[in-house]
Amino acid sequence: MTSQSQAAVLLLQDGTVFKGKALGKIGTTTGEICFNTGMTGYQELYTDPSYFGQIIVNTTAHIGNYGVKLDTEEESDSIKIKGMVCNAFEDEYYSRATADGSLQDYFDRNGIVGISDIDTRQVVRHIRDKGAMNCLISSESEDMAALQAILNDCPDMEGLELSSVISTAEPYFLGDPGAKTRLAVIDYGCKRNILRNFTGRDCYLKVFNAKSPAAEIIAWNPDGYFISNGPGDPGSMDYAVDTVNALLETGKPLFGICLGHQLLGLTQGIGTYKMHSGHRGLNHPVKNLLTGRCEVTSQNHGFALKPDEANSHPEVEVTHINLNDHTIEGIRLKNKPAFSVQYHPEAAPGPNDANYLFDQFLEMVRES
Incomplete structure (x- = not known):
């Protein structure tokens, strides 16, 4: 049977x-x-x-x-x-x-x-x-x-820390060691296509475990930092917030996607909340407030940044919003070279409207 x-x-x-x-x-x-x-x-x-x-x-x-x-x-x-x-x-x-x-x-x-x-x-x-x-x-x-x-007996997703469960056990390298740019990737559940987008743009990557000490990451002396996507409740990840804060203090460019976006917000005191049913699909409309252009995006998240706290923060600029429900889809810091988006510019699956964000980040890295 x-x-x-x-x-x-x-x-x-x-x-x-x-x-x-x-x-x-x-x-x-x-x-x-x-x-x-x-x-x-x-x-x-x-x-x-x-x-x-x-x-x-x-x-x-x-x-x-x-x-x-x-x-x-x-x-x-x-x-x-x-x-x-x-x-x-x-x-x-x-x-x-x-x-x-x-x-x-x-x-x-x-x-x-x-x-x-x-x-x-x-x-x-x-x-x-x-x-x-x-x-x-x-x-x-x-x-x-x-x-x-x-x-x-099934635990609720709210309050659940899962990234350390699925992160790489040991650091590993990707790309050409002689590449133009060295990036440290903090693996909270990183998708392969994100890594391919970086190696395809002449980057050499060292992918670190979610709980790698910030000092170990900084000691590798990368040109910039990438904070990955991942599962679970960002509000339960104080260890990750501490790591991202330490990386920000180096003054080097930092880019976050999905969970990485939420962690960047948390470093600024912006809280997160569990969404009613989340965003998961390949055609979510997002407006880039800096350019006025709209993007069709791939999304997968059940938590989001609190809009009031993001919009009123003196050192944070909201850069992208969701056109369906006006949730926060992107932020940048005014006092540090760091930005993030809630959606997935690497898609896989989905459209490539937001692929430019990888180029934007690497331009920031190479200028610094």
């Missing part, structure tokens, strides 16, 4: 139940449920470290139909999601001749539990109305009392 012929259940923290068919590994998994509205790039999403601890709902109708490509379409060394929910799942056949295999086999090898044949529109409407919450997928039990007990 294949997993697709076995029943599965999706249980939300508020007691809502959806029934469907199993996909991936037969088992039980828990995590915070969230939804992504992107219509492509599912493998990149599943391997994005920012999704660690979360169960993703894919809103596009068909998932698995073009298979998977190993290495070239992976944003980390393994699948990072805790589970997947979708409508129609293709477990065997895939259209792409260059694919390395099916999504079903990929999930099975990585131990990912999922559920299909779910009305994902209904699930998304529920999350959108009720807000982010934990959930459980099981394809091995329909004992709701027992499953609820398992779900009750």
Whole structure:
């Protein structure tokens, strides 16, 4: 019996139940449920470290139909999601001749539990109305009392520190040692395409563990610092805020993406908050307030900077806003060469409208 012929259940923290068919590994998994509205790039999403601890709902109708490509379409060394929910799942056949295999086999090898044949529109409407919450997928039990007990033990994402769990264990190098620019990358869950964007621009990188001492990072004597994306609640990362503060004191240029954006804000005393349902998709409109231009952006975050505190801060300029809900999408410091954005200019998947930010940062580095 294949997993697709076995029943599965999706249980939300508020007691809502959806029934469907199993996909991936037969088992039980828990995590915070969230939804992504992107219509492509599912493998990149599943391997994005920012999704660690979360169960993703894919809103596009068909998932698995073009298979998977190993290495070239992976944003980390393994699948990072805790589970997947979708409508129609293709477990065997895939259209792409260059694919390395099916999504079903990929999930099975990585131990990912999922559920299909779910009305994902209904699930998304529920999350959108009720807000982010934990959930459980099981394809091995329909004992709701027992499953609820398992779900009750799942920790809330608010207050959860996850970056140190998935950060590189040991520092490593990327790029040409003779490159024009040396950058220190602080890995809080960095995506591979961010690193490719730097090495492709003649940068030599040393990627540091999330809890590397600031003195060790500074001692490498880089030309600038990059603060990566990553999972969890930035408000629980005092150690990272201390590190970023120390890097800022060197006076060298600093650039942050997603979690890195939130950490930069926290160094300035700007608080963060948990969003109602977060931003996850490939077509979020963002306005660059410095140029007046609008960008279509790729996003994946459930926390954001507090707008009132950012807008009223004397040493911070808000540079980008989200045109859907006016959340803070970018800031720069007025007294130091540092800036950040909440969204993903490297995309993978998504549009390349914001790719210029890498050039902007490296111009700042090379001028300094």
